[in-house]
Amino acid sequence: MQQNFNTIIIGGGHNGLTCAAYLARAGHSVLVLEAASQIGGAARSRTIAEGSQVFPAAHLLHSMPEKIVNELQLEQNGLQFAAKHIKTVSLNSNGAVIVIANNQAAGDQLTAGDIEGYGRFYRDMQRFSKALVPVFDKVAPELAIESWRQKLDLLGFGWTIRKLGKFHMREFLRIIGMNLYDLMDEYIENPQLKAAIAMDALLGSEWGARSMGSVLTYLYRQAGELRNQTGIALPCGGMGAVSLAIAQSAQQSGAEIRCNSAVKNIIIDSGKAVGVELETGERILAETIVSNADPKHTFLTLVNPDHLGTNFVRQVNNLRSKGKAGKLHLALSQQPEFKGLDNSLLGERLVIAPSMDDIELAFNPSKYRRYPEAPIMEIILPSVSDDSLCQNGQQLLSAVVQYLPYDDSVDEDENRADMLKVLIGQLEQYAPGISELIIAAELLTPRDIEREFGISGGHWHHVELVFESFMFNRPTPLLTRHATPIGSLFLCGAGCHPGGNVMGIAGRNAAQQVLRGGK
Amino acid sequence: MTTTTTTTTTTTSKLRPLYQRPVLETPFYSSYKHLIQNDQYEEWGGYTTLVSFACEGQEYFSVRNSCGVYDLSPMLKYRISGPDAERYLNRLVTRDVKKMLPDRVVYCVWCDDNGHIIEDGTLFKFSETEFRLCCAEHQIEWLLDSAIGYEVDIEEVTTDIASLAVQGPVSCNVLKKMGFSGVENLKPFQLATFSLPGFEVMVSRTGFTGDLGYELWVDASHAAPLWEALFVAGKSRGIRMIGSAALDMLRIEAGLIMVEVEFMSCFHTVRHLRERNPFELGLHWLVDFEKGPFTGRQALIEAGKNKPKRRLIGLDIDWNKQADGALIYDSKDCSTQIGEISSALWSPVLKQNIALAFLDAPFYEGNKAMWAEVYMHRECQWERQVFECRVTPKPFYSPQRKTLTPPADL
Numbered sequence: 001m002q003q004n005f006n007t008i009i010i011g012g013g014h015n016g017l018t019c020a021a022y023l024a025r026a027g028h029s030v031l032v033l034e035a036a037s038q039i040g041g042a043a044r045s046r047t048i049a050e051g052s053q054v055f056p057a058a059h060l061l062h063s064m065p066e067k068i069v070n071e072l073q074l075e076q077n078g079l080q081f082a083a084k085h086i087k088t089v090s091l092n093s094n095g096a097v098i099v100i101a102n103n104q105a106a107g108d109q110l111t112a113g114d115i116e117g118y119g120r121f122y123r124d125m126q127r128f129s130k131a132l133v134p135v136f137d138k139v140a141p142e143l144a145i146e147s148w149r150q151k152l153d154l155l156g157f158g159w160t161i162r163k164l165g166k167f168h169m170r171e172f173l174r175i176i177g178m179n180l181y182d183l184m185d186e187y188i189e190n191p192q193l194k195a196a197i198a199m200d201a202l203l204g205s206e207w208g209a210r211s212m213g214s215v216l217t218y219l220y221r222q223a224g225e226l227r228n229q230t231g232i233a234l235p236c237g238g239m240g241a242v243s244l245a246i247a248q249s250a251q252q253s254g255a256e257i258r259c260n261s262a263v264k265n266i267i268i269d270s271g272k273a274v275g276v277e278l279e280t281g282e283r284i285l286a287e288t289i290v291s292n293a294d295p296k297h298t299f300l301t302l303v304n305p306d307h308l309g310t311n312f313v314r315q316v317n318n319l320r321s322k323g324k325a326g327k328l329h330l331a332l333s334q335q336p337e338f339k340g341l342d343n344s345l346l347g348e349r350l351v352i353a354p355s356m357d358d359i360e361l362a363f364n365p366s367k368y369r370r371y372p373e374a375p376i377m378e379i380i381l382p383s384v385s386d387d388s389l390c391q392n393g394q395q396l397l398s399a400v401v402q403y404l405p406y407d408d409s410v411d412e413d414e415n416r417a418d419m420l421k422v423l424i425g426q427l428e429q430y431a432p433g434i435s436e437l438i439i440a441a442e443l444l445t446p447r448d449i450e451r452e453f454g455i456s457g458g459h460w461h462h463v464e465l466v467f468e469s470f471m472f473n474r475p476t477p478l479l480t481r482h483a484t485p486i487g488s489l490f491l492c493g494a495g496c497h498p499g500g501n502v503m504g505i506a507g508r509n510a511a512q513q514v515l516r517g518g519k
Numbered sequence: 520m521t522t523t524t525t526t527t528t529t530t531t532s533k534l535r536p537l538y539q540r541p542v543l544e545t546p547f548y549s550s551y552k553h554l555i556q557n558d559q560y561e562e563w564g565g566y567t568t569l570v571s572f573a574c575e576g577q578e579y580f581s582v583r584n585s586c587g588v589y590d591l592s593p594m595l596k597y598r599i600s601g602p603d604a605e606r607y608l609n610r611l612v613t614r615d616v617k618k619m620l621p622d623r624v625v626y627c628v629w630c631d632d633n634g635h636i637i638e639d640g641t642l643f644k645f646s647e648t649e650f651r652l653c654c655a656e657h658q659i660e661w662l663l664d665s666a667i668g669y670e671v672d673i674e675e676v677t678t679d680i681a682s683l684a685v686q687g688p689v690s691c692n693v694l695k696k697m698g699f700s701g702v703e704n705l706k707p708f709q710l711a712t713f714s715l716p717g718f719e720v721m722v723s724r725t726g727f728t729g730d731l732g733y734e735l736w737v738d739a740s741h742a743a744p745l746w747e748a749l750f751v752a753g754k755s756r757g758i759r760m761i762g763s764a765a766l767d768m769l770r771i772e773a774g775l776i777m778v779e780v781e782f783m784s785c786f787h788t789v790r791h792l793r794e795r796n797p798f799e800l801g802l803h804w805l806v807d808f809e810k811g812p813f814t815g816r817q818a819l820i821e822a823g824k825n826k827p828k829r830r831l832i833g834l835d836i837d838w839n840k841q842a843d844g845a846l847i848y849d850s851k852d853c854s855t856q857i858g859e860i861s862s863a864l865w866s867p868v869l870k871q872n873i874a875l876a877f878l879d880a881p882f883y884e885g886n887k888a889m890w891a892e893v894y895m896h897r898e899c900q901w902e903r904q905v906f907e908c909r910v911t912p913k914p915f916y917s918p919q920r921k922t923l924t925p926p927a928d929l
Contacts, residue, residue: 013739051555079527144766271812271817300667300668301799304668305610305667305668305669306606306609306811306812307812309631309814309815310611310631310632310661310664310665310814311631311632313664313665313668314664314667317664317667376659379827446749478632484631491715
């Protein structure tokens with residue numbers, strides 16, 4: 001039994017590392033315990049075939065704020081970008097290609113009305129996304145407010161909404177609970193353009209474009225992207241490089257990071273977390289414990305339920321955390337060719353979602369725990385921009401695949417092989433001949449993601465980004481502001497506000513709350 | 520976690536489809552229905568129960584003077600078993616379950632995370648891995664949600680078990696006449712199993728009357744022969760079925776609280792601050808902070824730091840008009856309300872006008888004079904009177920025989 005640390009962080013994902021870096025800079029002695037053999041959590045890299053690196057979960061960086069990159073000096077710690085301001089390119093099996101970059105949409109089949117409509121849509125959504133920014137960076141205020149700091153935060157949010165003006169404030173309140181399917185009908189006609197835009201609301205989500213709150217998740221992603229100067233970016237060396245840079249920054253400030261150190265449970269004494277016990281039986285004590293694990297894993301596995309009330313356990317148990325995003329990795333012998341796509345656009349973000357109806361059709365079977373016949377995909381070929389990822393002229397294809405249900409009642413291994421065939425068959429329609437280029441192929445289902453990263457339900461955002469888990473309700477009303485019912489135990493993962501994606505804000509805010517003593 | 524629920528329909532009501540019989544009959548109903556004289560029923564937990572069979576006064580006196588029998592079968596019963604059963608229950612209720620001996624029963628309450636009472640009930644311990652929890656309202660959802668993370672089976676056995684409360688000074692004698700030899704050695708809150716031809720009867724020395732008394736528990740299929748044996752044995756001892764009206768009189772004299780009367784389950788309250796914690800109900804003796812963590816502990820520690828804003832006390836009221844629902848004031852002119860009565864009774868055995876009442880701080884302490892504003896409906900006209908009253912200790916009535924072991928062989 002040893003007590004060397006002010007703070008132990010359970011999990012070396014990007015938020016855990018960010019939290020560690022901030023705490024170490026504030027003078028805490030910090031130990032990060034990572035279960036896997038390497039750090040990074042959902043933002044890490046590994047090989048798929050000899051000489052080919054993949055990023056098994058997140059594959060693009062779009063929501064990490066400038067502030068964190070600068071404060072943690074990530075660029076000095078090795079964060080470089082192979083590509084910035086990556087465009088969105090929508091593919092079609094008939095060869096119709098649409099290119100979207102900021103407020104511009106271009107494509108042969110787009111009408112002037114579509115292009116103008118997209119411009120308006122972009123402008124309006126930017127306006128509303130900006131209104132969300134004030135709540136984004138800060139710890140979410142509580143509903144029953146006691147402190148002046150929180151009152152000011154909430155007032156600030158109210159003020160930015162009010163500042164939209166009467167017309168836009170009403171419009172904001174009208175659309176915020178809407179679904180994207182209906183909203184885009186008000187702006188655009190072209191089905192392929194609508195679907196390409198909608199992808200941003202749906203990546204990692206359990207729900208479809210027609211589900212409640214998809215406008216909110218869209219604005220949320222846009223608000224994330226507003227806070228950096230790099231747009232959608234591909235780090236050199238892949239997403240693992242982001243985590244490595246944060247880790248290096250944390251280590252420079254004195255944090256210690258241990259891999260292969262799975263935590264078995266959190267030691268609690270008189271209602272206060274005092275340390276952790278590892279799977280090896282080793283016990284390490286600390287004044288504060290911060291969990292980067294998702295809320296379900298933290299409270300339903302790491303904490304003895306004796307210490308938690310039933311209301312609380314019920315809330316955590318009911319969290320929506322079943323992911324529906326899978327991950328497809330292909331090592332290819334050479335660059336594939338996509339129908340209608342100029343080779344200069346191969347390094348962009350390629351979207352397969354021909355129409356909003358195709359999104360819904362891909363979503364529908366997942367409601368009944370079945371696999372889609374034609375999934376929607378976000379594809380990147382990272383090796384086009386970063387040739388260090390592959391050797392011998394190989395190319396890498398990394399795709400987010402939706403919607404693959406999380407279903408632990410069936411043996412998934414058979415389904416996985418079938419689904420991989422479906423996916424390759426689908427890609428073949430967009431890039432004829434691609435199947436002959438495949439050297440290695442891998443499909444990670446949500447259950448695989450759960451196994452590989454220890455995320456309950458395999459949900460990328462840990463907890464679905466929806467109204468019921470939003471701001472002061474994220475992840476649950478009894479778990480806001482990073483504090484927990486267990487004294488000295490904090491949460492810092494994507495399950496916390498603002499949650500989701502590779503952002504780092506939850507980690508940064510958790511560090512702030514630890515330093516403030518949870519107030 | 521493994522959790523199970525079973526729902527079985529009662530064997531006694533196969534006459535018509537359920538939708539035509541929204542209220543069920545208990546397993547004893549066909550045994551005692553010939554005794555029903557005045558058709559006063561009320562629903563409890565989906566069952567029809569009797570308010571009174573013939574005369575509530577006679578039924579009341581049967582318990583105080585001889586032997587009264589109340590049909591407890593609608594009581595909700597949960598079997599809690601498995602390796603973690605004891606640890607699970609220790610987190611569920613505010614008492615220390617680890618201190619319980621096997622074959623014992625305890626009265627307990629359980630609270631939500633905010634320390635607000637959900638329900639009170641009795642917990643039966645058969646072994647460290649086998650318990651039964653009995654209470655008046657449905658709890659299955661809370662019990663199952665509380666089981667998350669525990670290796671415990673929760674099974675509702677309400678319809679599987681039939682039970683009768685046999686209460687009164689001669690109750691022990693009646694049970695002995697049934698052949699339950701040694702039943703006189705049962706201490707209060709102890710249980711044992713006895714035999715009747717063809718089946719076993721579990722007997723616990725428990726009750727809701729504040730008198731000497733026992734509760735009998737059998738498999739529902741043995742309800743009729745149990746009732747028969749009991750009433751044959753008790754015939755010469757003035758045994759009588761009693762309804763809920765008499766039971767209510769008895770429990771008020773005993774100072775026992777009732778859900779939906781003295782407190783609302785915090786799941787059913789709508790208005791803010793209508794939830795009650797154990798301290799407000801005077802149940803601080805049920806809360807064990809030393810035993811380790813349990814649901815609601817943190818909130819109750821906070822609540823326990825200050826004296827409760829209101830508390831349940833016993834009142835002795837002048838005159839003989841039952842003060843149902845009366846408001847309590849600090850002066851005779853009724854200017855400032857300081858509390859209200861939840862249950863009132865003109866006690867036949869004490870010849871005293873008693874009530875359970877909630878008083879605001881600081882009036883529940885000390886000997887301050889207070890007045891009850893009583894409304895009476897007399898010949899189709901409402902009249903208002905103000906009676907002086909004072910705090911008096913509970914239970915109002917507590918005969919020695921309640922706890923005496925062995926009880927006098929009457």
